[in-house]
Amino acid sequence: MSHRDEDPHRDDALLTAAHALTRSSRTVVFTGAGVSRESGIPTFREPETGLWARHDPMQLATPEAYRRDPAFVWSWYEHRFGVAAAAEPNPGHHAIAALEQLLPQVVVVTQNIDGLHQRAGSSHVIELHGTMHSFRCVDGRHRGFGWDDFAGQEERPPRCPECGDYLRPEVVWFGEGLPPEALSAAQQLSAGCDAMLVVGTSGVVYPAATVPLIAREAGATVIDVNPERDALAQMSDVFLRGPGGEVLPRLLAAVREHLGA
Numbered sequence: 436m437s438h439r440d441e442d443p444h445r446d447d448a449l450l451t452a453a454h455a456l457t458r459s460s461r462t463v464v465f466t467g468a469g470v471s472r473e474s475g476i477p478t479f480r481e482p483e484t485g486l487w488a489r490h491d492p493m494q495l496a497t498p499e500a501y502r503r504d505p506a507f508v509w510s511w512y513e514h515r516f517g518v519a520a521a522a523e524p525n526p527g528h529h530a531i532a533a534l535e536q537l538l539p540q541v542v543v544v545t546q547n548i549d550g551l552h553q554r555a556g557s558s559h560v561i562e563l564h565g566t567m568h569s570f571r572c573v574d575g576r577h578r579g580f581g582w583d584d585f586a587g588q589e590e591r592p593p594r595c596p597e598c599g600d601y602l603r604p605e606v607v608w609f610g611e612g613l614p615p616e617a618l619s620a621a622q623q624l625s626a627g628c629d630a631m632l633v634v635g636t637s638g639v640v641y642p643a644a645t646v647p648l649i650a651r652e653a654g655a656t657v658i659d660v661n662p663e664r665d666a667l668a669q670m671s672d673v674f675l676r677g678p679g680g681e682v683l684p685r686l687l688a689a690v691r692e693h694l695g696a
């Protein structure tokens with residue numbers, strides 16, 4: 436299929452994408468921060484509004500930063516988590532979840548830690564960069580604590596109920612490896628999918644960004660949804676320009692129409 440860089444308001448690009456999805460028996464949806472943008476959660480690299488446009492990630496999202504000033508890093512994450520906890524899934528998340536009812540197999544591989552795909556009803560979500568809903572002690576001996584496990588503690592960062600060391604979010608910081616089982620599952624699914632729907636990622640952070648490249652190598656049809664041309668747009672078969680909250684419901688409607696659903 437030749438590369439198509441089209442405005443999604445021209446139906447042929449949308450129909451091409453919908454057709455690829457309806458023919459796909461194994462579909463992977465790969466998402467980044469952009470899919471949560473319309474839920475009010477900032478992205479990382481957008482000029483002005485992106486988190487890394489306003490903060491230095493090396494002061495906030497590395498194990499060294501946490502060792503250097505745990506209270507500062509903890510407070511920043513607690514703020515971010517508060518924003519995400521107050522957010523609601525947007526029509527883009529809901530459209531992705533609705534695809535599960537229409538297509539044989541849909542798996543979401545996300546770089547996001549906000550949990551909005553699960554709250555929208557997606558039942559198979561692989562979190563490559565961890566989650567804001569789980570915490571571990573700094574050396575990783577005790578894992579899987581939830582907010583309730585330290586709600587009664589005044590001290591911030593809270594302490595591990597098992598060993599008394601500081602707790603940290605189970606998110607992947609710069610310089611850290613991705614959860615091996617999540618990464619290998621994502622890469623295996625990408626190598627075996629027929630279609631990959633990429634939504635809201637700049638496609639510049641590795642190894643997560645290998646996911647769409649593996650799908651492309653394996654011959655899957657890659658559809659990229661983004662208001663801007665991101666690093667993956669050029670390698671995609673169809674580039675649908677626009678915000679996920681608008682494009683994805685139109686894509687879902689086109690899939691439904693294709694299926695006569």
Ligand code: APR
Pocket residue numbers: 466467468469470472473478479480481485546547564634635636637638639640660661662663665677678679680
């Ligand atoms: N709908 C879809 N995409 C959007 C929207 C929207 N409404 N608004 C912005 N975007 C796009 C931007 O154009 C950009 O290409 O979302 C993308 C967000 O890119 P980044 O901010 O780089 O976020 P992401 O790709 O998820 O970053 C990957 O970097 O810092 C790490 O761990 C962090 O998981 C994150 C990783």
